[in-house]
Amino acid sequence: MFPRRHVGRKGPVGAVGFDRADRVSYGDPTDDYIGQTLPGQVRIVRRLDEGGAGAVYLGEAPPRAPGGRPEPVAIKILDTGDLQELDLGLRKFQAEASITGLLRHPGIVKIYGHGRTYDGAPYLILELLEGETLRARLGRAVLGPEPTRHLLYAAADALAEAHALGIVHRDLSPNNLFLARGPLGERLKVLDFGNARVRTQALEARPEDADADWGGTPDYMAPELAAAQAVDVRADLYSLGAIAFECLTGRPPFVGAPTQVLLQHAKLPAPRPSSLGVTIDPRFEAVIMQLLEKRPDDRPAHAGALREALAKLWTNPVSS
Numbered sequence: 001m002f003p004r005r006h007v008g009r010k011g012p013v014g015a016v017g018f019d020r021a022d023r024v025s026y027g028d029p030t031d032d033y034i035g036q037t038l039p040g041q042v043r044i045v046r047r048l049d050e051g052g053a054g055a056v057y058l059g060e061a062p063p064r065a066p067g068g069r070p071e072p073v074a075i076k077i078l079d080t081g082d083l084q085e086l087d088l089g090l091r092k093f094q095a096e097a098s099i100t101g102l103l104r105h106p107g108i109v110k111i112y113g114h115g116r117t118y119d120g121a122p123y124l125i126l127e128l129l130e131g132e133t134l135r136a137r138l139g140r141a142v143l144g145p146e147p148t149r150h151l152l153y154a155a156a157d158a159l160a161e162a163h164a165l166g167i168v169h170r171d172l173s174p175n176n177l178f179l180a181r182g183p184l185g186e187r188l189k190v191l192d193f194g195n196a197r198v199r200t201q202a203l204e205a206r207p208e209d210a211d212a213d214w215g216g217t218p219d220y221m222a223p224e225l226a227a228a229q230a231v232d233v234r235a236d237l238y239s240l241g242a243i244a245f246e247c248l249t250g251r252p253p254f255v256g257a258p259t260q261v262l263l264q265h266a267k268l269p270a271p272r273p274s275s276l277g278v279t280i281d282p283r284f285e286a287v288i289m290q291l292l293e294k295r296p297d298d299r300p301a302h303a304g305a306l307r308e309a310l311a312k313l314w315t316n317p318v319s320s
Helices: 020-024 083-100 134-138 145-164 234-249 258-267 282-291 303-312
Strands: 042-051 054-061 071-078 111-116 122-127 129-133 177-182 185-190
Touching: 042 071, 071 083, 083 111, 083 122, 129 134, 134 177, 134 234, 145 185, 145 234, 145 282, 145 303, 234 282, 234 303, 282 303
Parallel strands: none
Antiparallel strands: 042 054, 054 071, 071 122, 111 122, 129 177, 177 185
């Protein structure tokens, strides 16, 4: 039985980061998981956040050096009470555990382990991040061209490793890009590979490989993903283009009901940020518009190619 829930914090359980206010939140003594010790001597301290699929807890792992302080970690625990959603949740947990475990880039959230709690609920132990999601940041203000260019470069740099392995995230959105604070400043972290798939050249060309479940968020979903067609890493680049567009303009390329947005992604050319009053270097705008091309063949080949295209903008000063 899943422990008692708090209300008012609903949403996907994908975040493994928190703001400082969360340090004092969710100290619920009726939550049976708090105080439990998982394999590896990882202790569950308190709840940080929760959503429809489960909850995220603050945990403490053994210190790295004798006599050191416990290492803070994030623990995602799946809610096993909703049997209708359990199968999908388990598949996402398994995907996140196996795929994130393959990746070593510092711009991708680290996974330290996974297993089941004493009552059988699946859990993941992940890197604990302090900061906020890009969604929270955009809720206050647009980023502007220069910060957007840096963010897009950081996302491309992080995803280049995944794309080189044939891993397609499939659900890039402002909720899954985390702006983590650290001693050296702010760093972008890509979260939640629960919808990710591994693609090879052979699989990409097979129509029968189309996934039964969409994955993705309509505002940022590539046309081929919305059509439930087989996708490759270029679907992630479309999502990055839509995210960059929102960073500049304060809204996604297309707005409306989810079904209307999906149809617009498939049929309508994306507007240029400059058409909405954004002052932007034409070269940077051209990169964003290439990401938003309908045909995957018209986009960059992978995140590494996007990173190179953005790096070229630093060769000469970019006016913005």
